[in-house]
Amino acid sequence: MSVEDLGDRVVLTHPDDKSNTATILKYGATVFSWKLNGAxxxxxxxxxxxxxxxxxxxxxxxxxxxxxxxxxxDHLSKLPQHGLARNSTWEFLGQTKSNPPTVQFALSPENANKELTQLWPFDFTLLLTVQLGQDYLKTDIEVQNPSTTQELKFNWLFHTYLKIEDIEGTLVSNLTGVKLYDQLLKQSYIDKHPVITVSDETDLIYQNVDENRLIQVVDRGQPVHTVKRHNLPDAVVWNPWTEKAGGMADFEPKDGYLQMVCIEPGHVHDLVTLAPGQSWSAYQLLYKEQLKYQAI
Structure with a gap:
């Protein structure tokens, strides 16, 4: 079976290569595992x-x-950091394609976290599509505004934690020349560095990144992750480093920041505004690609 519903989670297995899998927890519709060739x-x-x-x-x-x-x-300010989607149990709609295995999940006020929807009383429908290719993982989101009277204003972001061997030997490429907001310095500037290296806490929001830019995570000259974005103009690069990781109870091991970097495609610099009856869609594609250096 290419799709298994295990109650609290859904497992995708590629029919042509059973070492390629993805596992999605229904709580938050969070993909928490994606294996390529068993890795x-x-x-x-x-x-x-x-x-x-x-x-x-x-x-x-x-x-x-x-x-x-x-x-x-007035309303968004009442919500906790990062909102309500990751705090809600999504409805599993089922399989839409067998090869590549593709599934869909939905969230609306009816099944979202009630405590949080009371703080943010707007109508919405989220439709998440997860597709496991033989050499890629695609997460596609559609946001619908079912209201006949109210605008819907929101941010969206895929908060993707990528696994790496060692952050001190890793760099992130293809964001040179892009304007960013440094959340630690509280400053905006143009990134003129040829690559991003991480040697301390890092929290950078790159703005209006050209869609043709492939963000790559490179380990000793070899690209280990490539992130392609559609309709997601912003990209966050984040690593908590020592002190912040030490202050998070659910971050283990405490030196785990050495084996991860977050590359987070989103629409966060400003809000998406949907008129009544409108919808908005975007996707993130994770895959392997040859080294491609892109600059302005």
């Missing part, structure tokens, strides 16, 4: 909660309708 591609904390008691630390948590902590919108 794990996503970082997952050893202390991650997979019982629905809190959002998963690792994998691909889904951020909606707010990124970070909003201070300007």
């Amino acid at each position: 794990e591609q996503l970082w997952l904390s050893d202390a991650a909660k997979l019982d629905g008691s809190r959002p998963v630390r690792g994998g691909i948590p889904l951020v909606f309708p707010v990124f970070g902590k909003n201070t300007t919108d």
